[in-house]
Amino acid sequence: MRPVSYSRVADVGTAIGTVTADPESTFLAGGTTQIDLLRIYVEQPARLVDINDLPLNGIEELPDGGLRLGGLARMSDVAAHPAVRERYPVVSEALLLGASPQLRNMATVAGNLMQRVRCSYFRDTEAPCNKRAPGTGCGALDGVNRGHAVLGTSDRCIATHPSDLAVALVALDAVVRTEGPAGPRSIPIDDFFLLPDRTPEREHPLTHGELVTSIDLPALPVAARSRYVKIRDRESYEFALVAVAAAMSVVAGRIAEIRLALGGVATKPWRARAAEQVLDGAPATADSYLRAAEVELEPAVSHGMNEFKIELARRTIVRALTELAEREAAA
CATH class of the missing domain: 3.30.43.10 (Uridine Diphospho-n-acetylenolpyruvylglucosamine Reductase, domain 2)
Incomplete structure (x- = not known):
């Protein structure tokens, strides 16, 4: 070693x-x-x-009604925090589904966002991987790719981003705050994750020595009506095949506000903006949910073994939104 x-x-x-x-x-x-x-x-x-030892593990109220999660806050502490559970249940659920209790007690929220991909080719130093060794190729393109991405891919990388928390944060438009050699920065969460275009080895826009100090959750009333649905090979600790983070409000049978993000299917936590456009103002029905899912997944590209993810993602979107609407109707 x-x-x-x-x-x-x-x-x-x-x-x-x-x-x-x-x-x-x-x-x-x-x-x-x-x-x-x-x-x-x-x-x-x-x-x-x-x-x-840095003083970055707190969970604080923001003046505008939002919540600030310290970069070193443990996943277990954030998931159990009353304000998170009441105002941002999708965040709590994503954290609880994202790791075993032992890992949640150790892992930090900033570290969760910074974790590397779980692709077996990335973790095998003898295999070609543009993310680990730029220019060597992507073994997953013609190899074992059942767990790989169908959205946001390139000819250089099709590995999925593994974080469940990140999917929930993308749906909520969280902001990542950093400190670095050039001073502080505020980075919208959707800009914090990079697509694997020409530089697949770069997953974040951070410079060397730049530290994530906190993550800000905006004041967002619709976030109280949110949930996280995760489909995986087994119910015990496992990474997502497909995941959906959704927040939705329904007024007089129509969707008044919608936020939707996907995990397990893309090379970064995937904000489903095309689906949101379809759903905005639409009837809160299964037909609307299915039409939105089909529009969002129209650009999806499979690589053989992962083709099932496209249909699974459609069904998971419909399930998540149906359950959210039923929950709101019963409230």
Whole structure:
């Protein structure tokens, strides 16, 4: 194993300065994915800078009625927080479905957004992978691709983004706040994840040494009427084949507000804007939900083994919206 040095820091400025000064260093938070990648030589940093002592684990009210999640807040703490459960149930549900209890107690919300893809070709250092080794090709294109993406793909990469939390945050238009060598930034969540066009190795717009300090959830009344539906091979801890984050309000039988995002089917958490346009003002019926799903998935491209995901995504969208409408009618 390659030697790795380790240090702990106690303030944000020192953390950023330490990592920025060494191009082979990286931040270490919960480590639930990062340590795995280090063990199998997919990532080989020369230095780990432990940031767990930084004061970034709080959950705070914002003046406009939103909520700020500290970057180091643990998944389990956010999922159980009363304000999250009441005002943003889709976030709580996505967190609870996103990992085992042991992992949720260690993993941070910022680390969850930063986790790398679960593609077996990415994790096999002998296999071609443009994301791990740019220019070597994508083994999944003609290989084992049952779990891979059908939306947002390119001829360089078809790996799905693994985060459940990110799908919920994209549906809600959350904002990622960072600190880095150039100062603070606010990044709309949909811009925080990059498509694998010409540079599939870049998954985020962050610079070296830039640290996610918090995630802001906007004041959004419709978010209280939201849910997260996750379809997977087994009900115990497993990654999504298809997931739907949805928030919807219905007035006089018609959809007054709709927010929809998909997971498990795209190379980034996928905001279903085409479906939202179809649903805005439409009758809250299964026919409307199906028509919206078909429009959203029209550009989907399968690669053989993952073709089933297109039909599964259609059905999951209809199920999520139907259950949301029934829940609101019963309220």
